[in-house]
Amino acid sequence: MKARIPITLLVAALVFFGGFAGLFIAPDEATMHEIQRIFYFHVPLWTAMTLALSISCFSCIAWLVSRRATFDLLAVAGAEVGVLCCTGGLITGMLWGKPVWGIWWTWDARLTSTFVLWLLYISYLLLRELIEDPHRRATLSAVFGVFAYLDLPIVLLSTTLWRTQHPQPVLFGGPKSINHTMLMVFLLCMVAIVGVMILILIDRYRLERLRFELDELRVEIESREMDAQQLPAKQAVPGKELPAKGTA
Amino acid sequence: MSDFDFLFTAWMVVWAVFFVYEISVAKRIGHVREEIDRLKDQLNSQKA
Numbered sequence: 001m002k003a004r005i006p007i008t009l010l011v012a013a014l015v016f017f018g019g020f021a022g023l024f025i026a027p028d029e030a031t032m033h034e035i036q037r038i039f040y041f042h043v044p045l046w047t048a049m050t051l052a053l054s055i056s057c058f059s060c061i062a063w064l065v066s067r068r069a070t071f072d073l074l075a076v077a078g079a080e081v082g083v084l085c086c087t088g089g090l091i092t093g094m095l096w097g098k099p100v101w102g103i104w105w106t107w108d109a110r111l112t113s114t115f116v117l118w119l120l121y122i123s124y125l126l127l128r129e130l131i132e133d134p135h136r137r138a139t140l141s142a143v144f145g146v147f148a149y150l151d152l153p154i155v156l157l158s159t160t161l162w163r164t165q166h167p168q169p170v171l172f173g174g175p176k177s178i179n180h181t182m183l184m185v186f187l188l189c190m191v192a193i194v195g196v197m198i199l200i201l202i203d204r205y206r207l208e209r210l211r212f213e214l215d216e217l218r219v220e221i222e223s224r225e226m227d228a229q230q231l232p233a234k235q236a237v238p239g240k241e242l243p244a245k246g247t248a
Numbered sequence: 249m250s251d252f253d254f255l256f257t258a259w260m261v262v263w264a265v266f267f268v269y270e271i272s273v274a275k276r277i278g279h280v281r282e283e284i285d286r287l288k289d290q291l292n293s294q295k296a
Binding site: 023034035037096098099206207210211214224228 | 261266276284288291
């Protein structure tokens, strides 16, 4: 907890400098000009989403193997933060698409598979709300979480597997190279947004941990109340019970 | 809308989404903590 404040300040500084560099230092792209600067937070959002959903999927598998509650809590935290990043990525993508393509949305392979991924994880979160029993909820949602994650490689490979309107990757083995300053600014923004995602994930996990503690307290109070109700009945002498109404 | 307007909107949307979500998580943590404190008091009074 003591490290939280300096880390938060560091991430805030990274966000500030990343934003400044993305808007004012990075050179103008030759064909898209100003609007290309969305790239400096649109792409890092997908990286953050991939990381969050990978944590969620790993935790789902770990829950199925070990049945340790921590993994179930981490799985839901990762999924919700992943959905958050995915939502941001979809919105920024649409805001880039309108001036560049002239349309907000098109049903090409990248966009459709991403939208399906978003729907799958929304379903995962809804599924958790619908199941009362914690053990059953954790198991079923873990299985569904692993299934939902199978869409992520399809999203990542969609631009190379199919002809899409979405631009081809310019980083990590893409056919085109990127300007050095652009790359540095991009990496700075990537670290900043992944840092924000990790801070939010820690808070979301803390919330889930507290909810778990709350559920345990409720169970303990309920069991104590039941014990308290059963105790007078055990102490009562047989044959001396109060007569039922109307029999006296 | 100009390109700058789209860029500015995207920038604002990203941070608004993160900010609103973080506020909602902090509020939910606050509510759950209050409930835990209340139940702990109830449990202590039951023990007493």
